[in-house]
Amino acid sequence: MRLYSRGQVVFFSILSTLIAVLFMIGTGLPGLGGKKQGIDKQANAQDAIASDAAAPVVFGFEPQPIQAAIPYTEDERENITIYERLNSAVVNITTEIMAINWFLEPVPQEGGSGSGSIIDARGYVLTNHHVIQNAHKVFINLADGSQFEGTVIGIDPENDIAVVKFDPPRGMELRTVPYGDSSNLKVGQKVLAIGNPFALERTLTVGIVSGLGRPIRINRQHIVRDMIQTDASINPGNSGGPLLDTQGRMIGLNTMIYSPSGGSVGIGFAVPVNTAKRVVNELIQHGKVRRGWIDATMVQLFPALVRYAKFPVNTGLLVSRTRRGGLAEKAGLRQGSEPVQHGRSVIYLGGDIITAVDGLKINSLADLYSALEDSKPGDMAKVEILRGGTYHTLEIPLADREEAMNN
Secondary structure: OOOOOHHHHHHHHHHHHHHHHHHHHHHOOOOOHHHHHHHHHHHHHHHHHHHHHHOOOOOOOOOOOHHHHOOOOHHHHHHHHHHHHHHHHEEEEEEEEEEEOOOOOEEEEEEEEEEEEEEEOOOEEEEOHHHHOOOOEEEEEOOOOOEEEEEEEEEEOOOOEEEEEOOOOOOOOOOOOOEOOOOOOOOOOEEEEEEOHHHOOOEEEEEEEEEEEEEEEOOOOOEEEEEEEEOOOOOOOOOOOEEEOOOOOEEEEEEEEOOOOOOOOOOEEEEEHHHHHHHHHHHHHHOOOOOEEOOEEEEEOOHHHHHHHOOOOOOOEEEEEEOOOOHHHHOOOOOOOEEEEEOOEEEEEOOOEEEEEOOEEOOOHHHHHHHOOOOOOOOEEEEEEEEOOEEEEEEEEOEEHHHHHHO
């Protein structure tokens, strides 16, 4: 083994260290040449930032107005336009009724609520009869928060229609809901309803006409023919509000819903606006609607009576008595002659049985009310009768209903 002196060891150590340093400088390892390169890159980046700050900012898109940045579909714009134009013409109607307390004293109490449409700038409001029925006071609440006490001008319970009036202050301009036409509606066309469901004022719902010509019984005696069925959401408080077409015209008067739960299930009904237009002027002028009637006492057939008298039909109206010298008697309608006791009433058998009026089949008294709903005193009615097993048709002039029933 070869031995080195101390001087040789020191010499070779210094030489190795020098070679290693030269090698590192030549290859640019981190910490030496790389450190300078990183400093150069950082300086270049700072220069770039400074130049970018001085240059104008260039966007990759054109700035748009705020309205265009939130686009609406044509259908949405239609809904928004109609609501903004007509919501202030829809009022919230609240009532006060008289109740009896424990001491049998009459006390005022909060009643129900509903909706209505301003139809005249003088303060006339169209609503449902059931909204203001039995009300001691009626209050009209406008969109601006003002409240006025209203007066019931006229009622038509047969069509569930009422007209209420309030007196706007001088200078107040009222927006009104224009009438449309309900005679040419089509199933599937879009409709809008504005009302106050559950006291949530001026709510808009949208749907379609789901059905037409629906006969709906509103009480024991009255059936409203040709009701409009819609799936636009209608709830308690919507009653009396307008059903609108896409032009913002009233085509119906929202009246009732079919609901096992009490809330909307998508089956609502509206009185056609053509029915309302027919009676509104008369309600304003006279407070009621004068209608024609057959001046006779009629009894709705029932199973026990059919079996006892051996009638050949199960439904219809038996003419028990006619008014002596009345229009129906003069037209040839025959009354009964054989009296029979039924409860506390006396029915005369042997008279004509009315089976149809103006082409509408008559099964009940409600059907007769419905058939003559749009008639006037003096109008002629085609009455189909069953007499002695043979059907006949009579032309009978109609009397005034109120007078005929009070005689």
